[in-house]
Amino acid sequence: MSSSSLCYYRILFLLNRILWPLILPVLFCVWLFSRRSRPYFLERLALSSSRSTLSDSRGGSSGKILFHVASLGEANAATPLIRKLSESFPLVLTATTATGREALKKNFPSLPVSLAPLDLPDLWIPFLKSRNIQKILLFETEIWPAMLLCAMHLGIPAGIVNGRLSTRGFRRMSRFHGFFSRLFGSLKTVVVQSGEDLHRFRSLGVQEQALHLAGNLKWDTPDPLEDRPDRSLLSEWLQRAEKRWGDEDPRPFRLLLSSIHPEETKEILKGLEQGGPYPISFHVLIAPRHLERLPEFRSFLPKSLLVQDRHDMFVMKESDGYPGPFFLSLLDTYGELRDLTALADLVVVGGTFDPVGGHSPIDAAAAGIPLVSGPNVDHIREVAQDLTDGGGMIQLPGADTLSILLLDLMNSPEKRQEMGRKNREVFAARRGALVRTMETLKPFLETQTPGPERKTL
Numbered sequence: 001m002s003s004s005s006l007c008y009y010r011i012l013f014l015l016n017r018i019l020w021p022l023i024l025p026v027l028f029c030v031w032l033f034s035r036r037s038r039p040y041f042l043e044r045l046a047l048s049s050s051r052s053t054l055s056d057s058r059g060g061s062s063g064k065i066l067f068h069v070a071s072l073g074e075a076n077a078a079t080p081l082i083r084k085l086s087e088s089f090p091l092v093l094t095a096t097t098a099t100g101r102e103a104l105k106k107n108f109p110s111l112p113v114s115l116a117p118l119d120l121p122d123l124w125i126p127f128l129k130s131r132n133i134q135k136i137l138l139f140e141t142e143i144w145p146a147m148l149l150c151a152m153h154l155g156i157p158a159g160i161v162n163g164r165l166s167t168r169g170f171r172r173m174s175r176f177h178g179f180f181s182r183l184f185g186s187l188k189t190v191v192v193q194s195g196e197d198l199h200r201f202r203s204l205g206v207q208e209q210a211l212h213l214a215g216n217l218k219w220d221t222p223d224p225l226e227d228r229p230d231r232s233l234l235s236e237w238l239q240r241a242e243k244r245w246g247d248e249d250p251r252p253f254r255l256l257l258s259s260i261h262p263e264e265t266k267e268i269l270k271g272l273e274q275g276g277p278y279p280i281s282f283h284v285l286i287a288p289r290h291l292e293r294l295p296e297f298r299s300f301l302p303k304s305l306l307v308q309d310r311h312d313m314f315v316m317k318e319s320d321g322y323p324g325p326f327f328l329s330l331l332d333t334y335g336e337l338r339d340l341t342a343l344a345d346l347v348v349v350g351g352t353f354d355p356v357g358g359h360s361p362i363d364a365a366a367a368g369i370p371l372v373s374g375p376n377v378d379h380i381r382e383v384a385q386d387l388t389d390g391g392g393m394i395q396l397p398g399a400d401t402l403s404i405l406l407l408d409l410m411n412s413p414e415k416r417q418e419m420g421r422k423n424r425e426v427f428a429a430r431r432g433a434l435v436r437t438m439e440t441l442k443p444f445l446e447t448q449t450p451g452p453e454r455k456t457l
Contacts, residue, residue, distance in 0.1 A: 012149060013121045020122070036292075040098060046117040046127040063134030064090045065445075068116060068142050071096060072334060073259075073360060075103035077218045078139045080434050081161065085137075086111060089445060092131050096142070099334055106335075116144070124150040135444070137161055141169060148183050159189035159210075159444055161437055162217040165200040166357055167378050173204055181205030189444040191437050193217075194382040212440040215433035216383060218360055224342050224367045225424075231339045238329070238343060242283060245327050252327075253282035253410055256341060259289040259350035259359035262296045264374070267353055267399035275403020279410050285340060287331040289350055289359065294332055301328065342367040345416065346409055349373040349380075353399045358384065365392060366427045370419035372396060372405060386430060392423030 027045075030037050042048050067082055069075045075095060085091060086108065093108060094116040095101040105113045112131070117123035124147050127133075136151055136158035138144075151158045165173075173180045184190075184205040192198050193216040202211060242252050257265060265286060272284070288297055331340060341347060347364040349371060351357060357379030361371050371393035377384040387393035396402060409416050 043115040046123040069139040072099040075100040119146040157188040163192040214436035219430040220434040256344035264353035271399040365423035368420035368424040390426040
């Protein structure tokens, strides 16, 4: 650990100790007033009583690799890599969000899984030592300063896989280049998605020998047309809604708003209202990015509420001011979006009509579904460029032009089919990042390192 990094660590550790009298009342209030935080509250404090978080059948007391993801999407995207790693190395899995934790636990029931502790040295040091962590792998953009400083202090090598940096994140970190350059400079391996990410990580201080380009691991998601899950329950749910509306033959056009946010949903519905008349009825499937914002969606969607199995469905009638037989369903569960995507006729990429930066369209491309996005694609810039250049995704300047495109695609099933075929071609051509990533990680994984050093200040 360099003298400057040690200085940062000592400052952070001192602040941690000084601020505990203020931190503890805040933590108590969170526990008292936030019911959602209670089930895993001890895990946030690195005090989990679950034996499974401390040991596993494969690893025993040997050194382990900590693999950390952010949320549900990253947990699912990282699953093929985690599965490969677990074949040869003992792992401890952590996530930032409860949904990410649940996805990891579902996919890897035999591995120790928990929420990551709060980013404080007093929590990370005992967490890393008690689990005998010898290496750390972070997925995509999970940069935790206290975690990395503690890893440096304990002599634990850390790396990043499927690394990416958005324009906004890169600019924010560049403002504190002196601090972040020491964190990034300590990373032993950084495997990134694109050439632009390579440049950004290099600019932030990652050593040249640690940088590697392997592509986006999300392209290596299981092929939905080969690995066909049972979608009968979802299909029946859609058909019940369409039967209730009275449009089974021909089946209504299904427009999926995937991982969508409330404000952009309002804009899209407004754009659809101003369009038409439409040649056939259509069924708008709203899949919110965050289920905790469901009350916000319900506040502006029509009030004629119909309840169906496991879901809430809103029906929009002509008397509500929208054109033609036009109705909506609201997906209120996690874990079903990928299967629902394969049942859609057109997918709108969420987070692209808001200044969010976009959410992954790869599941739709893999299923051969045509795509449409808004102008804000910074978080998915490489994927969006590939799909747009390939001819399977159309990028719009705003939500007000969606109705024109919708009319065109409703009248052109051949065009939709061709766009879907082109998306499948891009999906097939971009696969292989998993093999390249595993090959790149070999030196990092196979280097023997001692367990966490019992250093003191």
